[in-house]
Amino acid sequence: MILVYAEHDRGELDPVTLQAISAAKALDADVQAVVVGHGAKDVATELAAFGAVSVHVGNHPELLDFTPRAHARAVNALVTANSPRAVIAGGTPRGNEVLGHLAAMRDEPFASECVSIELASGDTAEIVRARWGGNLLDEATVKSSLLIATVQAHAFAAIPADSPLVVSEFDVELADGDVLVRVEDRVGSSAGGVGLAEAKVVVSGGRGMDGPDAFVMLEEIAGSIGGAVGCSRVVTSAGWRPHAEQVGQTGTKVAPDLYLACGISGATQHIAGCKSAKTLIAINTDSQAPIMGYADYMVVDNVHTFLPLFIEKLKAATN
């Protein structure tokens, strides 16, 4: 049996969890899910629709919003009771955090950000995991009768595999300090503008923008097609744009339908954040810039002269 930690935000399932279930289904038909916290039951139907043969819902009156160590405690109890061969979750901040706690509680290894998992006989698993935000792959052997692993976002496709809905509820037994660190409040809102991580189109600028002023053009392009503005690390380090807009290994990782890279050379730090785009179009004066190796289309031109022309054409097309 493989146990998948299902990550949700107040009843809204994280999409990488479904990718984790599909990754687990390829290893064992008996995939069960564990989900904890307020709204947990709401996601059970979706988990079954992607192949979870059983959904364990952990309840505790103290567990409303996300509480990382308590979630790990709930997973840990199921591991002890059912001895799964592996525990898998999505490679997201929360997925990595909960399984990090689980691994620490059990003093077991934890292979985060896997792009491939094979369970060999006995206590050995052969995995490939992402280093450097996915710019380098680490082919490794994990020695444990319990593989704890997360799957890198977008590394596995989520494949529907309808299972009848079987839900079993259990009470989570907490230990001292398990609820000390939990979400107590949320600030800011998504009002006004499309979130970078969810945007279908990301219009991103780099060093070639030569300063904060030219980003007005990127805002105009993004605004006219319901996209979000992004940027490279150079841009946030220079203070041209807020850090929340940084795309890259230490910023946001995006997977839009279109990534429009304006004046971005394509350092590995940046590529780690944008290479999952379905279509990447790069505008750069240098046709040999590293970003061109990842591009589907290139415009070899200066952003300062090209973007005004493009905005005009875009206006004509959207009117």
Next chain:
Amino acid sequence: MDIAVCIKRVPLLGSAIVLTADNMAIDTSKVGFGLSPHEECAVEAAVKLVEENGGSVTLINMGHVDGEEQIREQMAIGADRAILIDTNGVEPDPQAAAAALADAISADDTDFDLVLMGSESADYGGSQTGIRVAHKLGLPVVTSVKGLKIDGGIATCERAVGSTREVYTVPLPAVITVKDGLNIPRYASVPGRMKARKKPVDIKQVSFADSRITTKQLVVPVQEAKGATNLGTGAEAADALVEVMKQIGVLS
């Protein structure tokens, strides 16, 4: 407030990764070294907290002895002292790394109020060392923090989730792992660099338990030759770009 900051020396990659002949490491013969942006922010946060509240900043750097260079750079912006844990060329797995860091922290004469780390290292990216250190030390841990305030022995931490921020509070002592964007790290001043030369660095040796995650080989993912279609330049390219956007369905 006494703060320990765990840092790691990593190669500064440009736009390509070159491996050694045995495919077991990155060829660092032609690259420089630095810290992950996450850790630069951790040091900046620690220095600022000590400026405001008094106390000390201790750097803990595990890795190659040449990491003294990164230690001196961070001392130049205000860290007071450092422990350099020499791994003798061994790359421990996160479990072993966390055990060694926790040992160094608990063995130190200073009772740290706060342990700061990056949320994940730039190179290995295991996303777990801070959590493991916290469990070893019996401390609470908040991860991936992008906003940090400390008042009356309580740390208020913000972490980005989509376009909102979650707020956590945690009593000190605690482990907090931070992300790039927490602050903008300052540049070292000339007097800062002069002072840094004289600050104490204790070098410790370490031996690790056998790794339970062992690398067979590293692979640079083959970049599918996408063979980007060249749309040309100027107005012609602008027209072509609009057409492509229609084709892929982002423009109706």
